[in-house]
Amino acid sequence: MKEYEQNQQKNKEHYEKVYANYNLNNILYWLNNLEGYLDFVTNYETSWSALYQNDFRNRIKGKKVLEMGCGDCNNAAIMAALGARVYANDIASTSGKIVEQLNGSFDFSHPIVFVEGDFLNNDLASGSFDFVIGKAFLHHLSLPVEREFLKETARLLKTDGEARFFEPAVNSKLLDELRWYIPIGNRPSKFRGEAFRKWKEEDPHPDRSFSSAHFKKAVNEFFEECLIKPVGTLDRFRNLIKNRKWNGRYAKWALKNEQKLPLFLNSKFARSQLIVGKLPLK
Template sequence: MSKEDENQKKNREHYEKLYANYNIRNILSWINNLDAFLASATTTDTSWFAMYQRNFRKRIKGKRVLEMGCGDCVNAAVMAALGAEVFANDIAAASGEIVKKLNASYDFKYPIVFVEGDFLKNKLPSASFDFVVGKAFLHHLTLPVEKLFLKETARLLTSEGEARFFEPAVNSQILDALRWHIPVKGRPSKFHRTAFNKWKENDPHPDRTFSSKHFEKAGREFFKEVETIPVGTLERFSRFMQGGKTRNKYRRWALNFEKQLPSSWNKPLTRSQLILYKNPK
């Protein structure tokens, strides 16, 4: 089995288990109170803040959107509730079961279409999507496979289409070394070598670069317009705070204020990024 096949197998098994018998109650609550949900999510959560920048919410209405790695389908459901024609792709069949439950429980203008399996093997029609999006998706791919995905993304987008990906950003070797020693939910500190090594063995993510320079260079091969927007330079410190209103208040301030930081500070210190690819070659 090749390294790529091994990585995909590990990912599939991980997410089949994670999303098996998934309860859609929270998703339905959120899309039934969409304005309130987005008002909170896009101001306090880095992934939602990043993905929905630049009027994304209004721009997708009536548009065809392909989501790579739809996972728990929360974003797919939100986009569909906003009036987009959503095609949701994932290697885990369990995500398809979530889509079935959502379509049966909510009256979307365009029911979500689930595209199961390896995105590269589905061969969807060329120039058939206005947007291709991925929320923490590309970093699951090895670099050779990522290149194939970006090539396919360019083929699927219309001439005026846009790809946008929210991904981790590692632009500082010092911060990268430090982060492994700080425990987060589900990942022990590297100081606890045995526990960390056990976690690493089961981690579905391949060892690869997450730098903005990499994503910019990778995109330029297939797109004429490439941009990376840093997100989370100051927000990263919220993980040291207690949960609740104080933490969310800090996040709102941080996500807004960090946009005013000089690029020479913001990009090296950021922990995540929005990647924009436009004008496919």
């Protein structure tokens, strides 16, 4: 557990800084233009398109939802605005300050409840949630710790509850290797050896598997059903388009048209995936 505690502390320090001075103006604007915002992000952004599949926005109204790793609380706020009873967990206390400000700035039907600290040490009642959500969260965990998180997720869900995770997908070793040579955000290209090595040392993500086969096996240990939907086969190329206007147009086209591709292609080349666990094993 020492390695787990060190990784947790590393994540906490990293995200305390990231969200320390977070500006709520964008979230509040989106909350006040909810339907238009959701229509936009679910058509143009991979993570939103994946997580909100199968009429998720309407299914959560009045439901009790727990989001692990709520981060900047954007998704937690959107779910609350859609009428869900949202519990938002994060190891970073700054996320709690964002929740407090959101509750004071927007009239949610059910104010967001912040659950601070380690997800594995919560005091929440068993079988009390309709949904447990993780939006790009599990890949922050080492594999043994991921297992404990999935076990805890199954404990917290009702018998007909559902776990939904949006995560990276690595089902092609060649594509996985190639992506490191394309700089994205603050991540330098692997061609820049020293800069890449320094970035890797500071990166809070552990080295681990992101394959669909791994996630299916991991989820099936605690859930009777596991459904995996690959997302982003065509969208993975959008970072090559620098023009903002054409980048956006391509993103919408890619998310729509990749659904026409054969499943074996999407499974092999998708850059991300929606993982759904149903019928938690008690």
